Every structure is written in C-alpha cells, then in structure tokens.
Amino acid sequence: MSETVKHDPNLAPVETPLHRFVSDFSDSAIAMIALAVLLVIVFIALFAPFISPTNPYDLAKVSIFDGKLPPGSVSMDGVTFWLGTDGAGRDLLSSMFYGLRISLGVGVMSGVIALCVGTTIGLTAAYYGGRVDTLIMRIVDIQLSFPAILVALILIAALGKGVDKVIIALVLVQWAYYARTVRGSALVERNKEYIEAATCLGLDNKRILFRHLLPNCLPPLIVVGTVQTAHAISLEATLSFLGVGLPITEPSLGLLIANGFEYMMSGRYWISFFPGIALLITIVSINLVGDQLRDVLNPRLQK
Amino acid sequence: MSVFIIRRLLQSIAVVAVMSLIVFVGVNVVGDPVDMLINPEADQAEIARVIRDLGLDRPLHEQYLYFVKNALQGDLGKSFTFGESALKLIVERAPATFELALSALLMAIVFGVPLGVIAGMRPDAWSSKTIMAGSILGFSLPTFWVGLMMIMLFAVVLGWLPSTGRGDTVEVFGLHFSFFTLDGWSHLLLPALNLALLKISLVIRLARAGTREAMQQDYVKFARAKGLSESRIVFVHVMKNIMIPVVTVLGLEFGSLIAFSVVTETVFAWPGMGKLLIDSLHNLDRPVIVAYLMIIVLVFVVINLIVDIFYSLLDPRVRLKDAGQ
Numbered sequence: 001m002s003e004t005v006k007h008d009p010n011l012a013p014v015e016t017p018l019h020r021f022v023s024d025f026s027d028s029a030i031a032m033i034a035l036a037v038l039l040v041i042v043f044i045a046l047f048a049p050f051i052s053p054t055n056p057y058d059l060a061k062v063s064i065f066d067g068k069l070p071p072g073s074v075s076m077d078g079v080t081f082w083l084g085t086d087g088a089g090r091d092l093l094s095s096m097f098y099g100l101r102i103s104l105g106v107g108v109m110s111g112v113i114a115l116c117v118g119t120t121i122g123l124t125a126a127y128y129g130g131r132v133d134t135l136i137m138r139i140v141d142i143q144l145s146f147p148a149i150l151v152a153l154i155l156i157a158a159l160g161k162g163v164d165k166v167i168i169a170l171v172l173v174q175w176a177y178y179a180r181t182v183r184g185s186a187l188v189e190r191n192k193e194y195i196e197a198a199t200c201l202g203l204d205n206k207r208i209l210f211r212h213l214l215p216n217c218l219p220p221l222i223v224v225g226t227v228q229t230a231h232a233i234s235l236e237a238t239l240s241f242l243g244v245g246l247p248i249t250e251p252s253l254g255l256l257i258a259n260g261f262e263y264m265m266s267g268r269y270w271i272s273f274f275p276g277i278a279l280l281i282t283i284v285s286i287n288l289v290g291d292q293l294r295d296v297l298n299p300r301l302q303k
Numbered sequence: 304m305s306v307f308i309i310r311r312l313l314q315s316i317a318v319v320a321v322m323s324l325i326v327f328v329g330v331n332v333v334g335d336p337v338d339m340l341i342n343p344e345a346d347q348a349e350i351a352r353v354i355r356d357l358g359l360d361r362p363l364h365e366q367y368l369y370f371v372k373n374a375l376q377g378d379l380g381k382s383f384t385f386g387e388s389a390l391k392l393i394v395e396r397a398p399a400t401f402e403l404a405l406s407a408l409l410m411a412i413v414f415g416v417p418l419g420v421i422a423g424m425r426p427d428a429w430s431s432k433t434i435m436a437g438s439i440l441g442f443s444l445p446t447f448w449v450g451l452m453m454i455m456l457f458a459v460v461l462g463w464l465p466s467t468g469r470g471d472t473v474e475v476f477g478l479h480f481s482f483f484t485l486d487g488w489s490h491l492l493l494p495a496l497n498l499a500l501l502k503i504s505l506v507i508r509l510a511r512a513g514t515r516e517a518m519q520q521d522y523v524k525f526a527r528a529k530g531l532s533e534s535r536i537v538f539v540h541v542m543k544n545i546m547i548p549v550v551t552v553l554g555l556e557f558g559s560l561i562a563f564s565v566v567t568e569t570v571f572a573w574p575g576m577g578k579l580l581i582d583s584l585h586n587l588d589r590p591v592i593v594a595y596l597m598i599i600v601l602v603f604v605v606i607n608l609i610v611d612i613f614y615s616l617l618d619p620r621v622r623l624k625d626a627g628q
Contacts, residue, residue: 142318145607147559149566150599154322157584157592158329234445241447242569244584257448265466269455276448283443
C-alpha cells in the first residue's frame, strides 16, 4: 500500500532506519576511510588468485635464485617484486594476498560460527531463566576469567593442529562473548510488551525467540561481532606464529611473519615487516568500523 | 559468608577437575610420542620396553587415574625429552617468567599512569589525542609482531640492546634473577616492554577516565579554592583516587601477563615457562604440556577465588545475589 502513495515533496523527507543508520555512520570521516580500506582488503582476499602478480605456490614459477630479494627488485624473468621475496623466492606481495585470504577466511568463519552458537545459547539462557540461565552464565563467567590465549592454547594442546582444529578453538574461545551480550539485551527485551503480545497470540517458543526477540538484540551483537572478528584474526596469527596454529600448507599472515623471523637477524626486515603491516591495517580498520558502529547503534548516544 | 566461600571453593575444584580431564584426554589422544622418542633403529623389544616404561600401554582412563593420583602427591610425570620431573622443569623456569611479568606490570604503571593523567587533564589537546591514538594502536598491534620489530630496530639496526636470552643472573635463595645485573636489565628491557604494551594501553584508558572524573569532583574544586598548586592537586589528590581502579585491574591482569608471556618468551627466546610450553607442544612432550597447563589453570583459579572472596567481603551484594539464585 505504502508504495503506491506518492510522497508529498512539501513534507520532510521520509527517513527510514537504514537511511538514518547510513547517514549517522558516514558522519565520521575516519570510520568511512576505515570502511573503504576494509572493503579493499575483503576484495583482495576474495580475488587474490586473479589480482596477485604471481602465483607464489606454483612451484614451476618460483625460483630459489630469486630468494631474499629486497623490495623493488626485478626477477630473472623480469617480474618486479614490489615488496621483495621470501627465503624460497616467492613474491611477498602475492604471498600476502593469499595470506590475507586465509587469515580473513579463518577469522570470519570462526566469528560467524561463534556468533550462531553463542547467540543460541545466550537466547536460551535469557528466555528460560532460572537454573538453565545460572548454569550457562556460570560457564560463561568461568571461561571469560581465563585469557583468550590460554583457552586457545589448552584447546590446541587438546585438539591438535589443523585448519578445522584452529577454527574449533577460535569458536570455543569466542562463543562466551556472544552469549553474554545476547543474554544481556534479551533480558531487557523479554519484559517488553511485544513479547507479551506474541505470547498471548499463542506463538511457540522457537518463533518468539528467533523471529521476535533475536532481531531486537541484533545491534549490540553486530558490534561484538566486529570486535571479536578482529580478535580472532589476531589470535590466529599469534597461534600460527607460535607454530601451533595453521599448518604450513595454509600460509596465513601469521605464518608469513614467522617465516621471516629467521632472516631478520641478517637485516632482511621486509619478510616479516610487510605481512605484519597488512595484519595491522586489517585489525585497525575492523576496530575503527566497530567503534563507529557502536556509537551509531547505541540508543543512549542518539542525537 | 562461609557458605559463599565453600560454594566458590567447590566450584573452583570442579573447574580444575574438568580442565585436568580435558587437557589430559586431549593431549594424550593427539600424536604418538613413541614415533618421536624412540630411536628409529630400535628393535621391537626395545620399543615395547620404552612404551612400558612411559606407561603408554595402559588404557587411557587408567593413565588418567594414575595421573590424578600422582598429581595430588605433587608428581606430574617425567618429561619425555628431558627425562626430568615435569614439575621441576616448570618450577625452574617460573622465576624468569614471573620476573618478566612483574617488570611488564611496573612498566604499565610507570608509562601508563602519567600518559593517562595527561590525556585526562586536557582531553581536547592534540597531545591527548596522540596519546589516545597510540593507545588504540597498542590494543590493535599483534604483540608478537611488535616484538619482532623491536628486535629489528634496537638489536639489528641500532645494536643498542641484545635480542635474545636472559643474560647474567644472580642467584638469590637458590633462584636466578636478572634484576640485579646491568646485563640482566639490558636483556629484560625489550621483552618486558613488549609484554607491557597491551597493559600500558589499558592503564592509559583507566587513568584517563579516572582523571576526567576526578577533575569534576568537589574535592578538586576545594583544593583549587584553597590555593593549592596544580601539581599538588594532580600528584596528591587526583593520583590517589585514580590509583585504586588501576591497581585493582592490574592485579587481575597479572595472570593474563603470565599467560601472554608465552608469546613474548618465544619471540625473545626468554627461558621461561611459556617457551617451555611451546617447545613441548612442538616435541609432543605430553607430561610437560599437561603439567604447565594444570599449573597455570590452578594459578588462575586461585587468583579468581581470592578476588571473588575479597569482592564479597567488600560488597555484600555479590554474595547475596549468589545466594539468591
């Protein structure tokens, strides 16, 4: 119905929630720059095989004679290595594009799984309350009293190495943050009238939980989601650097930095330096976008 | 009150028990130490003898019960690679880690509090904005990478400080400390700063928030009215009040410093417990992994228990809420 009604140009323009959200978000120049950088990073990660200058893992193309070249060197085949090469003669820029793909992939995937698991558990705790709530929140409290790196190391020691193991470990580290956030906002929402109305209509629990309660708990979840994804990427890089994370067949940024470690003492800084910069830019831009999201989505700060 | 303490104590014991089960079962299912430890040229009889010696032929639940029984007597098994008691190996390396963590904690206060106070006094000045930007960066920078860059800059390019190891130590009460030698200090400086970076950022935020709040308070206005100098107001009146949350939070963070020292110790080849853990993970030295994780879990559980009890003493609402559930 509303589509057919023409909007009177003399009235104030209609402001949809999405519209307001976009205009609030674009208020901060820093956040917009961070968002743009983040989009470029995601683009690179998605299309790494198409945009990298060389394929660093094609053994036929990589020559050991090109090893350890400083940034800007030209290979024997006439390819310019803008950021230099690593010990095995791989182009560092290309390795970083592929590494970004792996780092971002592992971080986002573990974040999404943790979001689903944590949200379901947190909603359950808030909705049922009582003993269920006490038990779940006690587990959350206990887990959060240990630092993330320690929990991750315990899980890695227990699970072993491998991409799937690292993702499981990252999910188990993160779920508690989501569960606590969702429970907090769900407890507030639960007592509102629309939930009462839905209950009176005789809707079943599952429908009330996921169709009515969950959408209203989303804003804080989005904020926690961005911060946690940045944490997950950083934690994966740390674990991989320590040699207990991803296997060498999945060279994430953390592994690239670790590879450069042995060459650093001889002054070949670039092998560790540039992947670290890429990691730093990724984490900072996610955090800056997350900060702005928090300000925009927080109703208390609304103008 | 005693009911509260007993409940928390039982809960802590449960946490330790569950952790020991997860760690033990997990660690013992992963990998086969026989492949790594036995000489490839050993014959069948030799392999069987070693497996029997290490107790690897028994079923897992028996190994676990045996482990718990010994653990309660302070015996966490023998290291596969060193052939020594795992507990002894860890205790030997503990002073190095504690020294590192303590230095990092002191650095967090020495650098973090003044910077935070400056940022809190004039929140809109460019100096404050620079400090806060630095603190955001401190939160985002991956610790291990900063460590590498510190080695690159100070050890390789400038050559001012040594890059790895612990340097000269002095023996005090049978334990080795680098606090007392110049060489020890020069080795300690970079790793401690690296470990402290995250906490400096944290302290800056706490001190800034505390200062901003304190400057609005009546006692500061009164001190001004009394004609006290600005420096006296800041160093005596404001400082006293912001140190309470800073010290509380840092006390809680000490455990996390010990956990994070795993990363810093690996970067700087600092011979502490964390490096031992990573080496043991690479060698699949199961008794040492299990022993380290059990000790660190125990340390955390004890810290949390003490904090909980203190909070409940200071704030009765905590234990009333707990009893109400």
